[in-house]
Amino acid sequence: MRIRIVGAGVMGRGIAQWAAAAGHTVELCDARKEAVAEAADFVRTMLERAVRKGRMTAEAAASAVERVIPLAAPTAPGEEVRLVIEAVREDLATKTELFRQLEVALPAQTVFATNTSSLPVTQIAAGLADPSRLAGLHFFNPVPLMKVVEVVPGALTRSDIAPALVELVQDTGHTAVVVADTPGFLVNHAGRGLVTEALALLEESVSDVAGIDRVARDVLGLRMGPFELMDLTGLDVTAAVIDSIWHGFRHSDRLRPSFLTPNRVAAGLHGRKTGRGFYAYGPQVPAPTALAEAPVTGDAGRPVLVHGEAEHADALRHALARSGASLETGPGPSDRALVLVPTWGTTVASAVAADGLPAERTLGVDPLSLATGRRVLALTPASEPAAVRDARAVLARAEGTGEPPRVSIVRDTAGSVAQRLLASIVGVAASIAERSIATPDAVDTAVTAGLGYPFGPLAWGDRIGGRRLLTLQEELHRSTGDPRYRPTRWVTERAQLGLPLTETGTSPADVVDA
Numbered sequence: 001m002r003i004r005i006v007g008a009g010v011m012g013r014g015i016a017q018w019a020a021a022a023g024h025t026v027e028l029c030d031a032r033k034e035a036v037a038e039a040a041d042f043v044r045t046m047l048e049r050a051v052r053k054g055r056m057t058a059e060a061a062a063s064a065v066e067r068v069i070p071l072a073a074p075t076a077p078g079e080e081v082r083l084v085i086e087a088v089r090e091d092l093a094t095k096t097e098l099f100r101q102l103e104v105a106l107p108a109q110t111v112f113a114t115n116t117s118s119l120p121v122t123q124i125a126a127g128l129a130d131p132s133r134l135a136g137l138h139f140f141n142p143v144p145l146m147k148v149v150e151v152v153p154g155a156l157t158r159s160d161i162a163p164a165l166v167e168l169v170q171d172t173g174h175t176a177v178v179v180a181d182t183p184g185f186l187v188n189h190a191g192r193g194l195v196t197e198a199l200a201l202l203e204e205s206v207s208d209v210a211g212i213d214r215v216a217r218d219v220l221g222l223r224m225g226p227f228e229l230m231d232l233t234g235l236d237v238t239a240a241v242i243d244s245i246w247h248g249f250r251h252s253d254r255l256r257p258s259f260l261t262p263n264r265v266a267a268g269l270h271g272r273k274t275g276r277g278f279y280a281y282g283p284q285v286p287a288p289t290a291l292a293e294a295p296v297t298g299d300a301g302r303p304v305l306v307h308g309e310a311e312h313a314d315a316l317r318h319a320l321a322r323s324g325a326s327l328e329t330g331p332g333p334s335d336r337a338l339v340l341v342p343t344w345g346t347t348v349a350s351a352v353a354a355d356g357l358p359a360e361r362t363l364g365v366d367p368l369s370l371a372t373g374r375r376v377l378a379l380t381p382a383s384e385p386a387a388v389r390d391a392r393a394v395l396a397r398a399e400g401t402g403e404p405p406r407v408s409i410v411r412d413t414a415g416s417v418a419q420r421l422l423a424s425i426v427g428v429a430a431s432i433a434e435r436s437i438a439t440p441d442a443v444d445t446a447v448t449a450g451l452g453y454p455f456g457p458l459a460w461g462d463r464i465g466g467r468r469l470l471t472l473q474e475e476l477h478r479s480t481g482d483p484r485y486r487p488t489r490w491v492t493e494r495a496q497l498g499l500p501l502t503e504t505g506t507s508p509a510d511v512v513d514a
Contacts (some may be wrong), residue, residue, distance in 0.1 A: 001024045001025070001082050001083060001168070002024070002025045002027065002078070002080045002081050002082055002083075003019050003024050003025070003026055003027070003081070003082070003083045003084070003085060004026075004027040004029065004071070004074075004078060004081045004083070004084045004085070004106075005019070005026055005027065005028050005029070005084075005085050005087065006029055006030070006074040006084060006085070006086045006087065006088060006098060006102075007030055007086060007087035007088040007089075007115075008028055008029070008030035008032075008035040008036050008038070008039035009030075009035065009039075009087065010141060011087040011115055011139060011141060011143065012028070012030070012039060012087035013028075013039035013042045013043055014139065014141060014142055014143030014144060015085055015087060015115065015139055015143050016028050016039060016043050016068055017042075017043045017046050017047065017064075017143065017144055018139070018143045018144050018172060018174070019085075019172075020043065020047075020064040020065070020067045020068050021047065021050075021056065021060075021064045021144070021172075022171070022172035022173075023064075023067075024067065025067045025069065026067055026068045026069065027069050027071045027076075027078065027081065028040060028068055028069065028070055028071060029070070029071035029072070029073060029074045029076070030074070031074070031088075033072070036070045036071070037070065040068055040070055043064075043065065043068055044065045044068075046144070047061040047064055047065060048061060074098065074101070074102070075101045075102060075104070075105040076105065077105060077106075078105070078106055078107075078110075079107060081106055081107075081110050082109075082110060082111065083110065083111050083112075083113060083168070084102055084106065084110060084111070084112050084113065085113045085114075085115060085137055086098060086099065086112070086113065086114045086115060087115040090116060090117065090118060090119065092119050092123060092124065095114055095116065095119065095124050096124055096126075096127035096128070097127075099112055099114075099124065099125075099127070099128055099134060100127060100128060100129075103128055103129055103130065108130070108133075110133070111133055111134075111135070111161055111164070111165075112128075112133050112134040112135075113134070113135055113136065113137035113165065114134065114135075114136055114137070115136075115137060115138055115139055116136060116138065117138055117185075117188060117241075118183075118184065118188070118240075118241065118244050120154075120181055120183075121134065121135060121136040121152050121153070121154040121157070121181045122154040122155040122156070122181050124154075125154045125155075125156060125157070131154065131156040131157075132156050132157060132158045133157075133158065133161070134154060134157065135151065135152060135153050135154060135157045135161050135162060135165060136150065136151070136152025136153075136154070136179075136181065136185070137149060137150075137151060137152070137165055137169075138150035138152060138185055140187070140450055146449070146450065147173070147174045147175055147449050148174065148175045148176075148177065148187070148445070148446050148449035148450045149169045149174050149175070149176050149177075150176075150177055150179045150185050150186055150187065150446065151165045151166050151169070151176050151177065151178045151179065152178075152179050152180070152181050152185055153178070153180075153181065154181050155181065162178055166178065175445055175446075175449060177438060177442035177445055177446045178438065178439075178442065179437060179438045179442070179446075180435075180436065180437045180438065182248070182249075182435070182437050183244060183245045183247075183248025183249055184241065184244070184245040184248065185437075186432065186437065186438050186442065186443065186446050186447075187446050187447060187450035187451060188241055188245065189245055189428070189432060189437070190425075190428055190429050190432060190443065190446070190447045190451070190457065191447075191450075191451050192241075192242060192245055192255050192428055193424040193425040193426070193427065193428030193429065193457070194216075194222075194226050194229075194421060194424065194425055194451075195226050195229070195230060195238060195242065196242060196255060196256060196257065196258065196424065197420055197421050197423075197424035197425075198212055198216070198225075198226035198227065198421065199226075199257075199258035199260055199261070200256075200258060200420075200484075201413070201417055201420060201421075202227075202258075202260060203258055203259065203260060204411075204413060205411060206410050206411045206413045206417060207408070207410040207411065207417060209227045209278045209279070210227075210279075210288065210291050211408055211409075211410060211417075212225060212226065212227065212417055213225020213226065213227050213228055213288060214293075214374060214406075214408055215369075215374065215376055215408055215410075215417040215418050215421075216417075216418070216421060217289070218372055218373055218374035218406070219366070219368055219369045219372045219374055219376065219417075219418040220368075220418055220421060220422060220454075221372075221454040222452075222453065222454070223452045224452075225288070226421075227277075227278040227279070227288075228278075228279070228288050228289075230271060230277065230278065231271030231272050231277035231278055231279055231281075231288075232271060232272060233271070234270045234271050234272075234273055235261060235264055235265055235269060235270045235271055235277055235278075236265050236270045238261075239257070239261040239262070239264075239265050242255075242257045242258075242261070243257055252431075253482070253483040253484045253486070254424075254427060254428060254431060254483075254484055254486075255428070256484060264277075293406065296392055296393050296396045296407065297389055297393070298386070298388075298389030298390035298391070298392055298393030298394075299389075299390045299393055300325075300390075300393035300394050300396070300397050301326055302326070302336065302337070302338055302390040302391075302393075302394060303326045303327070303328050303333075303334060303336060303337040303338070304320060304325055304326065304327055304328065304337060304338045304339075304340055304391075304394055305327075305328040305329075305330070305332070305333040305334075305337045305338070305339050305340070306320070306327070306339075306340050306341075306342070307333075307339050307340070307341050307351070307355065307357060307362075308341045308342045308343070308351065309342070309344065312342035312344055312367040313342055315342070315367055315370055316340060316342045316365055316367065316370060319370050319399065320340075320394070320395075320397075322399040322400065323397035323398060323399045324397060325394050325397060333357075333358065333361075337361070338361050338362075338363065338387055338390060338391050338394065339357050339358060339361060339362040339363070340362075340363055340364070340365050340391065340394075341357070341362060341363070341364050341365070342364070342365050342366070342367045342370075343364045343365075343366070343367075343378070343414075343415070343416060344367060344415070344419070344468075344471065344472060344475065345414060345415045345419065345423075345471065345472040345473070345474070345475025345476045345478075345479065346414060346415070346475050346479055347364070347380075347412050347413065347414050347479060348362060348363060348364035348378055348379075348380050348412045349380050349412055350479070351364075352380070352382075359380065359382035359383075360382055360383060360384040360387060361383075361384055361387040362380075362383075363377055363378060363379055363380075363383060363387065363388065363391045364377070364378030364379075364412055364416065365377060365378070365395070366378070366416040366417070366418055366419060368416075368418045368419060368422070369418060372405070373403065373405050373406060374405060374406045374407070374408060375395045375396075375405050375406075375407045375408070376407075376408050376410060376416055376417060376418060377391055377392055377395055377407055377408065377409050377410070378409075378410050378411065378412045378413070378416055379409060379410075379411065379412060380411075380412045388409060392407045392409060395407045414475065414476050414479035414480050415472060415475070415476050415479075419472055419476075420476065422460065422464070423469070423472050423473050423476055423485065424484075425453070425457045425460070426457050426458065426460060426461040426464075426469060426491070426501070427473060427485070427487070427488060427491070428457075429443050429444075429447065429456075429457035429458055429461075430457075430458065430461070430488040430490040430491050430501065431488050431490070433458065433490050433501075433504075434488050434489055434490040439504060440458050440501070440502045440503065440504055441502070443456065443457065443458055444456020444457065444458050444459050444502065456502075458501040458502045459501075459502055461491065461501040462500050462501050462502055466491065466494050466495035466498075466499070466500070466501055467495045469491060469495070469501075470487055470491055470492060470495035470496075473485055473486075473487040473491065474487055493505075
């Protein structure tokens with residue numbers, strides 16, 4: 001296929017490399033002629049690197065380089081061009097005007113695709129004489145390595161275009177997911193679950209930046225903590241996407257931005273590219289993952305009484321027993337005993353008030369952290385510092401001959417850090433499925449590939465268990481009164497009916513004859 005790529009910047013050159021390596025002839029053009037030569041050199045360099053790494057043969061790379069054809073002007077005639085992929089600056093007027101010119105220059109059968117990441121495809125197409133020929137084809141950077149592409153039909157896109165684009169993408173070894181034309185499409189929308197909740201936790205001083213990132217990495221298994229991720233992407237970019245999607249969904253509470261970002265953006269604290277964001281960067285500065293943690297100094301032999309709901313309390317008792325902790329079994333704690341409460345969507349303070357527990361030595365433990373290398377201990381304003389230090393030492397005891405777990409100390413909050421992050425990740429993904437923005441399979445496929453989560457968010461919810469997840473969201477909503485945590489219909493129905501979150505289920509369309 002002959003493909004014209006308009007825009008020779010970071011995304012355009014990546015798309016050019018992807019298409020040429022897949023065997024397509026690529027016409028590469030840009031408003032700046034020098035950018036085309038730079039992009040062609042970049043593509044050649046990247047293909048040569050692929051040869052050195054054994055990812056392709058020298059012959060295949062040389063052929064791919066030959067298939068990249070510099071073009072003098074984006075609107076040059078092209079009878080053989082079957083697809084145009086636009087990757088110019090993210091501006092509605094600029095993109096619309098470009099496609100208007102391409103309508104005149106290219107045959108009616110040429111399909112137009114925009115690589116926009118945030119503009120509505122339908123609004124771009126609305127400025128064309130024939131809006132039915134345009135769809136979204138949203139790649140992620142770096143294009144050759146990010147193996148997922150969002151195919152976004154506009155309101156008037158011809159019905160044959162999306163399947164043809166899916167086939168094109170799949171034939172290159174990438175994964176295509178069809179997404180409704182909605183704010184943020186799929187991956188950027190789903191990614192708001194993690195970063196908006198992380199910012200909310202920071203707003204509430206539940207933990208500091210490094211503490212939240214450690215829990216996200218070590219308890220949830222994310223490759224990067226949310227603040228590391230925002231520093232990598234650039235907070236200026238992340239904040240703009242958060243605001244855009246929130247406005248696009250008419251100020252949805254589930255997607256609510258943080259008051260923390262505008263001032264940080266104004267101050268130039270954008271992350272790695274400015275040398276300072278949530279973390280500092282430089283040759284003499286330790287990486288976020290290498291930041292030192294406070295040593296464990298408490299009395300690991302202090303007696304402990306575990307108090308709380310049976311399932312989570314039993315899991316905590318078993319973990320402490322395996323480490324040789326001194327466990328009490330009485331109906332109430334002795335005068336010196338620590339009381340550890342495994343909370344699930346609730347707070348330690350509510351347990352103290354409801355059950356008459358000693359406030360100064362009652363602390364919370366996140367059940368999600370028990371099977372990981374990091375346990376999360378929650379303190380309240382009434383906690384005695386010595387009790388907190390001793391509880392940390394108790395939780396840091398090694399089980400058998402294994403490595404001792406690390407222990408993070410956080411402020412008491414409904415659900416603790418990991419539960420709130422996970423509930424938000426799954427909640428936002430469930431709202432995407434609920435609105436039919438994408439199928440459950442597409443949600444999990446795109447998010448796993450695009451964001452690097454250990455599981456797709458809906459599959460992750462199934463690993464927790466639908467009923468257990470619903471309880472978590474209900475308790476978060478009840479404890480905080482914040483509509484941000486309101487359970488979605490998607491989760492509620494499937495928990496009540498015993499269906500997986502990953503299952504679409506029966507719809508009216510399934511039972512009505514065509």
